[in-house]
Amino acid sequence: MKPRAVVFAYHNVGVRCLQVLLAGGIDVALVVTHEDSPTENIWFGSVKSVAEEHGIDVITPADPKSAELRAAVAAAQPDFIFSFYYRHMLPTDLLALAGRRAYNVHGSLLPKYRGRVPTNWAVLRGETETGATLHEMAAKPDAGAIVAQTPVPILPDDTAAQVFDKVTVAAEQTLWRVLPALIAGEAPHLPNDLAQGSYFGGRKPEDGRIDFSQSAQHVYNLIRAVAPPYPGAFTDIGGERFVIGRARLARPGAIGATLAGLPAGIHVSDNALFAVCGDGRAIAIHELRHQRDGHESIVTPAAFAELTSSASRP
Structure with a gap:
């Protein structure tokens, strides 16, 4: 029997990683995403559209702590919960509904650049490398054990959008590479030493x-x-x-x-x-x-x- 998952996802990373799960033998029972904001420049792919094309139930709750969302996730009886560029922190009682574990893809080489818009911050601060990290979700943002990482270069004239395209591919590759080990229960869980990293907030x-x-x-x-x-x-x-x-x-x-x-x-x-x-x-x-x-x-x-x-x- 395929392992079941509830997927919280948005943006291009959400689109690509959802497709990896479907191709890699995961039964996605429910997708949780965001309604597009009319005030935002929507230049990225639609997780909702991909899910609907595959006949997957989709919900767009405004509050990740709502009783209705918790009930929907519990009803799906997931083995895994995944978060791929979903914009809200998920409460620990929700993460606990995963029969096995809950994982997130973050757009940096953790523990560096925890928090919001990590690609933009990496370019702003003149970094020459960033990447994507699959890690276990915890109470603090981007603080759980590291499962796998893939680095990408930041060239001197790269814009954040160009680097984000590379990070999207790195996220897809990271998840694809480690998914069989996750399903088999054999994936590594390495220390995520927050003292060696950094945290950045959102940008306006x-x-x-x-x-x-x-x-x-x-x-x-x-x-x-x-x-x-x-x-x-x-x-x-x-x-x-x-x-x-x-x-x-x-x-x-x-x-x-x-x-x-x-x-x-x-x-x-x-x-x-x-x-x-x-x-x-x-x-x-x-x-x-x-x-x-x-x-x-x-x-x-x-x-x-x-x-x-x-x-x-x-």
Whole structure:
């Protein structure tokens, strides 16, 4: 008889890992996911759609601690509970309903980057590697025993979205590789030493505000960490908001004579956009967006010069 599971899942990692379970011999009795928010940019796959295509019951409770959710999970009589990028912490009394154990996939190499949006934080902090970890769920977030991990590189110009694509594949590979051992009850459960790691909270769109007095590398890491489809790194000039969509860190010493000595911020030079940073280095801006009244448009160097000139006039 196939082992039964209840799966809490969302986003691309949820889609891919649910498909791994179905391909790997797990009877998924129930999928718990989120309703898409009308205020969020939904650029990722639908767990709900995948579950419905396979004839699996789907529920979207707002409260993970509700009696109704607990009753639904208990009725499914799961051997396993899995969480794949589900956005709520699951209470321990709910996890205890798994006849065997409850597991989560996290988008970092635990114990590093426990908590929220680990891929974005890893890019922001200039890491050169991250990955995916399958671990046992516990009362604290991302604190249970480690079952398996798969690393992926973060290249110098990777955006968080590009790294997240790699992490999604790493999550799929990790689960696929260890699933037979989980089913057989032979999977390793290794220590997750929280003292050797770190915890990070969620990020808000306002956290994308650029401080050009910081080093160019720091500013560039922020641009990469929140580049589209995330809200983007931005600055306000004279009441006008500009979002940097794409950029590239200029080589040390590559700043032109026309930029040397200019104050930190965005400037136009030779019909191109550059950001001068606090350490004197520059960032070449390849795509700048102007936001006004809920609308967004691409800004040329000439248009930027006109907008900022107009904004500075009395």
